[in-house]
Amino acid sequence: MATPTLHDGSDPAGGSTHDVPADALARARRDRRRLRRQGRLRRLLGAGGLRILVAVLGGLALYASYAPSTLWWLAPVGLGLLGLAVHGRRIRPALGLGLLFGLSFYVPLLIWTSVYIGPVAVSLAVLEAMLTAPVAAALAFSSRRAAHWRPGTATVLWPLWAAALWVAGEALRARFPFGGFPWGGIAFSQPDGPLLPAASLIGATGLAFLTALAGFALTGLARAGWAARGRWRPARPLLLLAVVALIAPFVVGVAGRATVQTGEDAPRSVIAVIQGNVPEPGLEFNATRRAVTQLHADRTRALAAAVRAGTAPAPRLVVWPENSSDIDPYRDPVAAEMISDAARDIGVPILVGAVVDASDDPDDRGSYNMGIVWDPQTGPGQTYTKRHPVPFAEYMPWRSFFRLFTSWVDRAGFFLPGDAPGNLDVAGVPVGDVICFEVVYENLVRDVVAGGAQVLVVQTNNATFGWTDETYQQQAMSRVRAVENGREVLIAATSGVSAVIAPTGAVESSIPLFTPGYLTPSVPLISTTTPGTVLGAPVEWGLTGAAMLALVWQAIVSMRRGRPDRRTPDGAGTVGAR
Structure with missing residues (x-):
């Protein structure tokens, strides 16, 4: 055919x-x-596509370093990949690469925000990713300027500059918008790593700088290794300099051990932490609000019975979590009597987390998120009002504007901020109280330590976020704060995880999620101030200022010289390639 x-x-x-x-x-x-x-x-898969892949992998690696993971080393790896992705790029493509890096990091990190309030919460991750993009552009610009330095100088100084730029980006995210949201601070990826002691020496910001320096030193090492292919002898000094830049942060981490507080010589007191649990997780955890208060009162009475039986030590004071009384105990006699009964039974003051109406006017929806010292004899006394209510949760900025897009805005609260640090005298113990997300803000914790707090208390309600990683991420932050400030940290959570954290950052004891219980640790009452408490703010401002001044200076130099040569001095390739 x-x-x-x-x-x-x-x-x-x-x-x-x-x-x-x-x-x-x-x-x-x-x-x-x-x-x-x-x-x-x-x-x-050429230059552009491969860089996109590297940026996404970098963001995922950084996310994988955060609690409940203990893979601290993935944080430097993630930043090292970001450095490789943007190194030598122009500003516009670097912005895109930074956005992809930020999305691949923040979306999985903050996925817990969407568990009960839907995909609207993903906008927070998108916003944080958008704030990461300018940092990536600055890293790219700095790498192009560094390409005109001597190769050895660039190998050492560019990672330092890049790490300072990263700190500057975190400083921005900690303050903008609406007071900032520094939840993804890179220091909080390190509670299980060898760099952690550096927080006691140079603060959490210094810890962030060292972590970023290790990451961008990996970028320099990878680039030096690539340049050395086939010509080992002339490239050997560059490789050695890159290794030195990588090792330097860990040397500082070792040096920081000398300043870490242990509390061995400090006086001690037993402080009880109560976790009463909630009837159900989610936004409706307090649908039966009296039940939450009752559960915490019951657990306190169980502790009192154990003390009388000799099976538990007698506490000097008791800590209840945030929202343990979601009814205003100043106005509701039943809630007040529940707390008073529990305080009389245990015989010591209780630090109660309560929601308190801000006005006698029933039409005024304003309220305070408050810690109240409740004496067994005299009732409510000293108070602390949360200074930094969470935007889009405890209060809604621009409520009428955002209501044009979604009715979810009406589920946000109407909380008002306090104006004084949480320094409380509870049974003669100087307590520094921070409420829930406030532990992420370095200045709020530093204020109570500067005010004389000998122990830090984090009153928190994680029931809203169910079984997600939120509570473990918050615990990691508390561990860094413990080392930074040289104080024992007691986390009292409605539904868990409540924990006792030593000044060394170690978790000494805890209560699992959605399990009622109590902790009775013997807590060191430490008065000594760490260098990290003193240097935290100056380190942040110093690094941020230095990074910005360097950017401005290099921009001026570039304008005077005209368009830079498209070849790097060390022959590493075209830095201006698209």
Whole structure:
């Protein structure tokens, strides 16, 4: 049987022919499509596409370093990959790479925000990622300027500059917008790593700088290694300098051990932490608000019974979590009596977390998130009002504007901020109280330590976030704060995880999620101030200022010199390639 042929006068290879078999023509067309696909794949996996992949992997690696993970080393790896992705890029593509890095980091890190309030909460992760993009652009700009330094100078100084730029970016996210949200601070990836002691020496900001320095030193090491291929001897000094830049942060971490507080010589007192649990997780945890208060009162009475039986030590004071009285105990006699009964039974003051109405006017929806010292004899006394209510949760900025887009804004609270640090005298113990997310703000914790607090208390309600990683991420922050300030940290959570954290950052004891219980640790009452408490703010401002001044200076130099040469001095390739 004859093979069908075509007589269109065309040759699939580009020439002209007659009587081409149909199957040959089909194969040629398939080959042509395959070559086009391969060309697109090569372009995708070229400089731009490969950088996109590296940026996304960097964000995921950084996320994987945060609690409940203990893989602290993935944080430097993640930043090292970001450095590789943006190194030598122009500002516009670097912005895109930074956005992709930020999304791949913040979306999984903050996924707990969407568990009960839906995809609207993902906007927070998007906003944080958008604030990461300018940092990536600054890193790219700095790498292009560094390309005109001597190779050895660039190998050492660019990681320092890049790490300072990262700190500047975190300083921005800690303050903007609406008072900032520094939840993804890189220092909080390190509670299980060898760099942690540095927080006692140079503060959490210094810890963040060292972590970023290790990451961008990895970038320098990778680039020096690539440049050394086939010419080891002349590239050997660059590799050695890159290794020195990588090791330096860990040397500082070792040096920081000398300043870490242990509390061995400090006086001690037993402080009880109560976790009463809630009827159910989620936004409706307090639908039966009296039940939450009752559960905490019951657990306190169980502790009192154990003390009388001699199976538990007698506490000097008791700590209840945030929202343990979600009814205003100043106005509701039943809630007040529940707390008073529990305080009389245990015989010592209770630090109660309560929601308190801000006005006698029933139409005024304003309220305070408050810690109240409740004496067994005299009732409520000293108070602390949360200074930094959480935007889009405890209060809604621009409520009328955002209501145009979603009715979810009306689920946000109407909490008002306090104006004084949480320094309380509870049974003669100087307590520093911070409420829930406030532990992430360095200045709020530093204020109570500067005010004389000998122990830190974090009253928190994590029931809203169910079984997610939120509570473990918050615990990691408390561990860093313990080392930074040289204080024992007691976490009292409605539904867990409540914990006792030593000044060394070690978790000494805890109560699992959604499990009622109590802790009775013997707590060191430490008065000594760490260098980290004193230097935390100056280190942040110093690094941020130095990074910004360096950017401005290099921009001025660039404008004076005109367009920079597109080749790097060390022959590493075209730094301006798109």
